[in-house]
Amino acid sequence: MNTLRLTSLNDESTGRTVITVGSVKVGEDFVVIAGPCSVEGEEQTIETARRVKEAGANMLRGGAFKPRTSPYDFQGLGLEGLKILEKAKRETGLPVVTEVTDPRDVSWVCEYADVLQIGTRNMQNFSLLKEVGKANKPVLLKRGMYSTLKEWLNCAEYILAEGNPDVILCERGIRTFETYTRNTLDLSIVPSVKEVCHLPIIVDPSHGTGKLSLIEPMSLAAMAAGADGVIVEVHCNPCDALCDKDQAMSPEMFSGLMKKLQVLRPCMEEINHGNGGRS
Ligand code: PEP
Numbered sequence: 449m450n451t452l453r454l455t456s457l458n459d460e461s462t463g464r465t466v467i468t469v470g471s472v473k474v475g476e477d478f479v480v481i482a483g484p485c486s487v488e489g490e491e492q493t494i495e496t497a498r499r500v501k502e503a504g505a506n507m508l509r510g511g512a513f514k515p516r517t518s519p520y521d522f523q524g525l526g527l528e529g530l531k532i533l534e535k536a537k538r539e540t541g542l543p544v545v546t547e548v549t550d551p552r553d554v555s556w557v558c559e560y561a562d563v564l565q566i567g568t569r570n571m572q573n574f575s576l577l578k579e580v581g582k583a584n585k586p587v588l589l590k591r592g593m594y595s596t597l598k599e600w601l602n603c604a605e606y607i608l609a610e611g612n613p614d615v616i617l618c619e620r621g622i623r624t625f626e627t628y629t630r631n632t633l634d635l636s637i638v639p640s641v642k643e644v645c646h647l648p649i650i651v652d653p654s655h656g657t658g659k660l661s662l663i664e665p666m667s668l669a670a671m672a673a674g675a676d677g678v679i680v681e682v683h684c685n686p687c688d689a690l691c692d693k694d695q696a697m698s699p700e701m702f703s704g705l706m707k708k709l710q711v712l713r714p715c716m717e718e719i720n721h722g723n724g725g726r727s
Pocket residue numbers: 485511515566567568569590620652655
């Protein structure tokens with residue numbers, strides 16, 4: 449990994465990257481990002497934002513630009529969606545994580561986003577990576593669904609090389625021969641990243657499994673594996689979701705998950721440090 453000049457964990461003295469987003473410190477606190485797959489309208493987004501905030505989420509997720517497998521599927525509301533996210537942030541105080549898919553959109557999406565998400569399909573879109581590398585917003589870089597750890601870290605390297613040090617890695621599942629789950633959530637990548645890289649890493653069990661019943665156990669497993677957080681899809685009315693309906697948690701399910709994470713958190717702190725605090 450010696451070509452990874454900026455992302456490598458060279459020695460413990462360089463320390464691990466901590467990224468401040470509003471009142472949250474990613475890499476220090478365990479962060480929970482929750483919200484709908486896509487912004488479908490004002491009522492849906494604001495209601496979902498309120499419910500995830502009530503349950504204890506730290507940030508709101510929601511796509512205004514949706515990279516969909518079929519061109520005939522809902523593609524997101526674009527600017528209108530970003531304005532809705534801005535309103536949801538005003539109402540709840542939750543910082544907004546939203547995807548950017550085109551280098552030409554980066555500068556103006558920055559006016560609405562607190563964290564710029566790069567989706568799995570764009571992990572190796574190098575012109576997009578260079579553009580977010582020039583932005584002054586943290587970047588959530590999802591792992592490409594066919595990518596090795598080295599390829600992924602090289603993509604983070606592109607962003608850092610342009611001057612943006614604030615990259616949060618996100619494991620979201622990779623393609624394997626298994627068909628029971630939507631993807632195979634590679635939790636072994638979490639301690640692997642920690643061994644070689646100083647950037648924080650979170651886990652997306654929603655896309656990683658595509659199955660409602662698996663999101664809670666895999667979120668708990670992500671915490672146990674040492675992840676710095678999770679990002680999960682929650683919809684105020686899952687049956688009506690326009691995108692990724694089968695993996696959308698209800699606010700009640702999400703609240704149940706938050707309670708279990710709160711039970712596990714002190715155990716993990718005890719295991720890692722004996723006296724609380726995260727490394
Ligand atoms: C998403 O988070 O909305 C998304 C599209 O994820 P991914 O890029 O991991 O498929």
